[in-house]
Amino acid sequence: SGPARAALSDPTIAWSYRNRTNPYWNEIVSGGEAFVESLGMPKSALVHLINDGSSEKSLADVKALLAKENGNVALAIDTNDAPNCRPIVEAVAASKGYVSTIWNKTDDLHPWDFGDHYVSHMTWSDLGPAEQTARILFKKMGGKGGIVGLGGIASNNPAIERKQGLLNAMKDYPDIELLDYQAADWDTQKANQIMSSFLTRFGDEIKGVHCANDTIGYGVLEALRAEGLQGVIPIVTYDGNPQAVDLVIKGDIEATVFTNPHWGGGITAALAYYAATGHFKPSDEPHANREFYGPTIMITPDDAKAFKAEYLDSVPTYDWKDFWGPGNGQISY
Amino acid sequence: MSQVMSRENLQKWAPVLVLIALILFFSIANPNFMSVRNFARIAMAATPALMISIGITFIIIMGSIDLSMEGAVAVCAVVFATLFLSLGGALDSWAWVALPATLVVGACFGLVNGLVHVKLKIPSFMASLSMGFVGIGLSLLMTGGDRIRVEDPLFRSLLTERVLNFPLMVYFAGLALLVAWFIQSRTRIGRNFYAVGGGEELAHASGLNVNRVRVLGFMIAGAFYALGALFAVARIGIAETATGYNLMFISITSVVVGGTALWGGTGGVWNSLVGVLIVNVIANGMIVIGLPRYVQDGVLGVLVILAVYLSTDRKSLAFVK
């Protein structure tokens, strides 16, 4: 890769993400836009590359953008599928742009192998938090009884980790039985149907539900509501969407995990941008600053109100140059 | 002769037999399956899908196809939620207007769909596929990607209130089914669908305004998509762009599994009811008997092929496309 060449002058800032139909990504985008505004540019200055779950489109769009801007790009991206990460960063590096990634990346791929152009990768270690939510769930259940789990798209990293977290927690709870765990593909409708089928299959053996994210949680809640079981069977979710937080406050959800997508969206763009503009030189940073975990905040009925006040009612203004403060340390494999 | 009759009859009733066979199979595999509560759950899951399938049935009878339902449902769901909330968000206030308004929106969406199809002479497959994108886009534009919660207890009572163990929405769906049946068998437009499906050129040559029938067909379908959207929102309590996802292929599959031929002219809404039930029984049953997720797609596929295989009268078919 060699020494970083003269940095870019006002590169195009772009965010490439899955879709707009999901509150999580909307939060990410809002962060990205907040960052762009912090540079004194209008929201609209942020370029959106939406792949609708298609790695093919994701890659094609990025290449097209690089071609259009001649490599003068600061790109923040979730590559949608881990394998898609390599060709993307290779393409960006080849055209001397700058990219920061979140979530999906294969383990054999590292920013430092690309000099300065692959600025950073942030992911969230869902193992720990998912384990914690599980423990909260088990406590609520009195440490025994059957549970069911509904996961995300089976091959997605977060889906795998969140399931693993649940399994880890179970090691300490011999009386908890995992009745079944099925992938609900992050989809509310699917989750709803799977949950109601679970109710048929296990009837009142089900004492608790572990959901891989909030959208799944909504489906499960409604399936329970239909049977008049909401509030009777405790559930835990993940992501900490505003609506989920409200449900935690209402006590419908026992716990969810806030990964601060707003900050994540902003800071990922910021990393790419400030590296591109030469504000800092990635290759001078320690590995811990190039592959790191994002922040996670556990939300339970006790602290939900306070949390809402602090993070949601008025979105805090972040210092987009404090790249690593809120982070959670280097990624370990 | 009589034995020919019985063969035809068997073919005609094959979907029902398949449905019964499936129910028996799953019940044996897991007795819990055979319970009113579970049937209620299947019914709930099937309600929105049934509305969509009824809508597409009319189109398929005409020998056309409609792939716009995902977009249509998204638009209807979002429009409903927005209107409902802006009108007070309680069914016992003026907000009830949102219900009929949504049906109108659905019909209008169908109208545009139909006009694009007949006026621009674009095959329905493409026209509706494109309109699907437009619909998704519209709902996205309206919500900016956020989801809208509809929590009015009266409206949600469609899900929460039960009569004879079945939630209200199931009965309303049944009502809609009867209406659809009436349209199909008693009304002029309904019969014209069959005429167009049986021989479009001939129908035109004998003075039928085929394009008008077409457009009306898509409007009626649109209205039923709107109903589907309403039930979907009632079931989940959320209106969003994703409300319509995964409805396209499954609803068309249901229609065909029910015994309505894709080349038009035959079948009807009762077939679609059976088809929808078959598909939902399979979906529910596979989980109830504890099939791992990764085999479910395959199993569904095989069962669908089997069902269609049994219910098609191959002797009378020269070929299928």
Add this chain to the structure above:
Amino acid sequence: MDLEKLKRHFPWITLVVLTLLVGLMDPNFLRPHNLIQLAGDISTLFIMALGITFVIYIGGIDLSAQSVANMTTVLATISLPLFGVWAGVFCIVIGLGFGAVSGFVTTRLKVPSFIATLAVGGLALSVGQYASGQRALYMDATLRDQAFGWMIGTTAGIPHELIIAIILLLLAYFVQNRTTTGRALKAIGAGELAAVASGLKVDQYKIMAFAFSGMFAAIAGLLFSVKLAGGSPTLAEGFLLPAIVAVLVGGTPLTGGVGGVLNTAIGAMIVAVVRTSMLYLEIPATSQQIFFGVVLIAAIALTIDRSKMRIVK
């Protein structure tokens, strides 16, 4: 009369017009290098569309292509360490097999291709999910480059995927226009009963068409997983609709017997241009779907040759 003659040329005229329109907005778009890259990036999707063309050409439809490609990415990744280059052959054969199954189900069991392929797609998906162990897999970089490196590089600024796509296109074109198979497929698309009454082995040809489709889907999947150096049962998500759109926008109607693989090449490029144009026209995120839908309607309205379609269903 002249219009009639012109009609056949509408697809590529539309393509050129669209390209120039975007070019007006931003001349950069027209840089050869840029256009070549555009073509290169659509190649994988085009290869899948190429296969689907054969099925639509005989009046059917193949909805299994995406799932077959998904499965292939997994199988390719798994089998690479085992078979090396032969992993490619292995995948292609599997794809061919799944296609043939679809063909068998439509022709022999008389299940409409729309449903048959959807169902067979489900099978492929299950195989993919099972084989992947429900996780994203990645290829060892060196192994990949040894076996399939030739697939991805560029020569004289031309991406190898594009070259592969063009070679496949020429092959398909030859089959379609110069061979008895191609002629038979056309006859089946335009008048199946007459084809039967002329003593053609219609069922075999139909199964062949589906098998082609499966094979091309597998090639697309293989190419894609090599490109991404990995596989997952969802890697090829989002291929299907654009691929079908490419075929239809190119001017091969679902009624069959008309159009062909060249049209699909044009159609794929149209899809690529429309997709990229959103970037150049700076369409806001929430309007992109609408834009795509509307442009699609316009493009199809222009490209399809209705003179060969007696009725528009």
Add this chain to the structure above:
Amino acid sequence: MFELQKVDKIFPGVHALKAVDFEIKRGEIVGLVGENGAGKSTLMKVIYGAYQHDGGQVFVDGKTVRFHNPRQAMDMGVGMVFQEQSLIPNLTVMENIFLGFEKQFVNFGVIDWKKMAEAARHQLKKVKLDISPSTTTSQLSFAQRQLVELAKVLTLEERVQGDLVILLDEPTSVLAKDEIKLLFELVRDLRSRASFIFVSHRLDEVIDLSDRIYVLKDGEVVDVVNADEADVDSIQREMVGRNINKEYYREEQQKPYDDTKVLLELESVGNSGKYRDISLKLHAGEVLCLVGTEGSGREAILRTIYGLQRPESGSVSIKGQALKGFSAKCGVEKGVAYVPRERKIEGIVGGMTVFENMTLSQMGNYSRAGVLDVRHERALAREWIEKLSIKASSENADCGNLSGGNQQKVVLAKWRSGGSDIILLDHPTRGLDIGAKEDVYDMVRDMSAAGIGIILVADTLEEAIGLSHTIAVVKDGEIQKWFDCKPGCKPSLYDLIHYMI
């Protein structure tokens, strides 16, 4: 009352109607004759609004009109019975009869079935057809459907005030004698109310029924004659533009066949519901004719020999070896050719060019290792277009756009050029004009002279008698009687009909 002036109709590559002047007087029956592709159907479709004329004018009662669709024509009292069947099979008879005009039985969009059935019965009575209005149309026989179509057109009587114009495009080609008689009576009865245009290739019928006869050739009106001074020969001469050989069926060319060489043998072949215990031998150069009423099973027999249907009992052997596989493929490989009755569906592939159609059954002969030799194909096509004087703009013309007759010629050319030596002809001359018929008869003679065996299901008994060496009368799926038809000692119509019914 109804007049066309200088009407032109141009299709891609075909000038179908050239400045046609045409007039129908009140209560008149106008005959319209012409070769295949002369433009009869096109002319009718222009009058009916199915096609729009590109030049000239149409007057109704002196006022110019332009019908943009059949609907408008109907409202002006124009109705048409089509050359091809035009009822919708999956609908009931009554729905077909009132298709597009249900309004009268509809209130608030709801159909009153009783009322419609009543009205339908009334219409069916007009054509003396005694079937339940709620029968599904697909269950009717050809003839019944034809009558239902007529009944459908006759609804104009009630619907439209004033004069009607009813167009009959070859209505008789599928009807049996007595049905034709019934049709003619009807037409005559209706003159008070309606004028008719009557298209047929059977000139005697035309002369018998109509008052004036328009002769169309290559899209031009070459003559208008009054029926009473018209005679078949002169009209034929005008249609074809040359003398018609009196010895129509080429009997004088009939050579005895070689009864030592058996090409095809059926031994007590049976197929439940279609035919029973059929045994026959076909020799080289023999023309064997299956005679029977509609639905007697002849077509089914042909389809079995060709391999489209598998017999349930008995054995079929071709050139000494028994058939095992039953598929069209096998048939063709064994040198069997089949000219189907459903020409547009099974005969030609619409949307494919003439030359592609001609080589479809024999691509093997025009390809090396699966690669086609298109130049060679074209040459063949040009040769046969020439030979059979097929009206097509070129060998690249879309077969689907050829007129019925010319399509048939393409089908024949396909098999003839393919060199099959057992040829099954199902109504080969149905819908053909004399010119074309002559060509067909010539081909039959040539083929039999060339030692080809032919099984023929003829359009008319005369044809059967004229052409065949041997006649088998089929009734209810069984062969009733064999006749030997050497020239000179041919059986009479009466002999045959006696065994047919």
